Amino acid sequence: MGLRYVQPAPGFKQYLPKDYVDLIDFGPFGKEVDASQLGQFKEILEEHPMCAGCWMAYFVRVFYASLPNPEDTIVLGTAGCARLALSQAAVPFIYGNYGDTNAVASGLTRALNLRFPDKQKDVVAIAGDGGLMDIGFSMTMHSWFRREKFTTIMVDNEVYGNTGGQESGMSPKGVQLKMAPKGKKFDKLPATELAKLAGCVYVVKIAPTNIKRLSKVIKRAILAARHFGPTFIHAYTSCNIEYSIPTEEVLKDAREREKKDFGFEEYMTDEVRAFFEEIEKKKKEVRA
């Protein structure tokens, strides 16, 4: 169990940095926390250098607060804005090369299963729209076709944010961005449709306006990946810099997009549905 490795040996605690000790005493390790409790526990992600008001940064924060098993989770990221925060979180993080997340995660997940057949290790790949749907497209798709058991989260800001605002395959048709000086000529790639076709067992499209719901689907995606196959969350995480959205209007923008083309969609196979129903039932029994 990873919890053991998080905790320092007796007598050693006093020599550790305060930040570390606080994470052990007041962090989410070994506890069931929820994003709705943000502010009541020490978070896995605190400092990060992403832009002020960046919705993606907030998403990453909520993501870490939603992990069902943070002490046994490994996060993979890639080039792109999100990795600036992911790499500073208190959960092991792997950065390989741009777009490789789902291939690296395939090898990693299989190897962890070989080494720890009786322990659950959660693997989550979080990458941008460019990382997953452009440069890493074939690796993303093939990890799904192969039914690799890990979660993929696309933080879709509809642009190459980290390299200064170029068009991506997920940019909406018509928008004028760098490298699309006359506007984008084709539609957003149908990421969630592709995920379903490719065999993902749990697929969500979400504009993260409702933190509780977001937290729930992140947990669900990770739990379903443990037992049934690949899972995918497509989250709209606007880039206020490249799309010139004033910080105070970021949430408003997300709500508008939610009404327009980012309405909440949750797909799951019958097997996964039955699995969640069973969990809900057990929770109710415990409460009763």
Place this chain on the structure above:
Amino acid sequence: MPEQKVVDIDYLFKEAPRERHFITGAQAMAEAVKRANVDMAIAYPITPQSEVMHLVGDLYAQGYLKDYYRAEEEYGTMSAIAGASRAGVRVFTATSGPGLLRGIEAIASWPGHRIPAVLGVLTRVVNAPLSIQPDNIELAYLLHSGVVLLHAENQQDVFDMTLAAFAISEMVDVYIPVAVATEGFFVTHAKGYVDMTPEDMKLPPRDPYKAPVPVTDNEVPPARIQRDAPVQKSNFMSYLIHAVWQQEVWSSTQRAMKYIYKYLNGPIEVVNPDADVFVVASGCAAAQGREAVRYAQEEGLNVGLVKIKSIRPFPTKEVRDALKNAKGVVIPEHNIEGWLSKEVKAAIPNSGIVVDGPRVYGGMTLPVELIMEEIYKILGIKQEKKVVI
């Protein structure tokens, strides 16, 4: 599949009995994998490599490996190899020419990730124009990647070097990938005698905790719950850390040398050390160099061979010593650019004694006569051009 017992690395290399088999280079590579206690292999087809990974697939089907799959393409292959290795298992893959180049961004990042993977490189022309023949220009691209690069002359070398590669790559003071290259077809698809260790003996398993950098399995203290990824903090930190890390990777490559001495009898082999003229060669060009030495002996000429087994780390000191009294050096190569020739010239103080070539490329064979011609030129022997009909 026979029950395999784990034996000590040194025992397997130095004492275990050996039995002679007549097998192809591809078989020799797979036979080494069979004895290396490999956990997982990932394959993507390309001629002439495919044969190797077919055989490794058979090993998986027989139970020698625990996992194996055909990946989406080579970039995906090399990235997944990185992921699996970072989780602590022993991994193997192989590729050729265009496949190597497709995977090279990932491969070049393996040393920095401190990934002790073993990579077979079965050489093939790099396009264009298309050819599938054994030109070894692709190895030039690996020279600057930080991997340890061994170059096999024949089937026996393929077996020994591949088995040694697994041991060397996981040494705590090395811990970087080892590539074992040989010429496609000439070695992979041709048979030769190979003295092999028994198939019921294998290397000890990878110990993921015997490592200079922790594996990513959430089981190892010191915990990575320190929120400090300095590379992301500032450009200054990023320069500094990258610089220090590179120094460490390249020092690791150098530290592999002592194990190359231990398990492969050193990075070079010298035939006739007191020769006037040396053929310096690696890979299957060394076999032709060996023939040239035999021809020369029959003609009463004092010619020797320096076979270079390890291209990275490059045996600068050893080559310099071996060539200190040479009057001339001939470097036959299977590529147009002459990467080995550049390495040798940079290693010796009197590079003027080196003849650039002979070189064949596009996958042509390397006739011994071409090497002899250069030897005659150095020795001032005028040769009648004979045309045999």
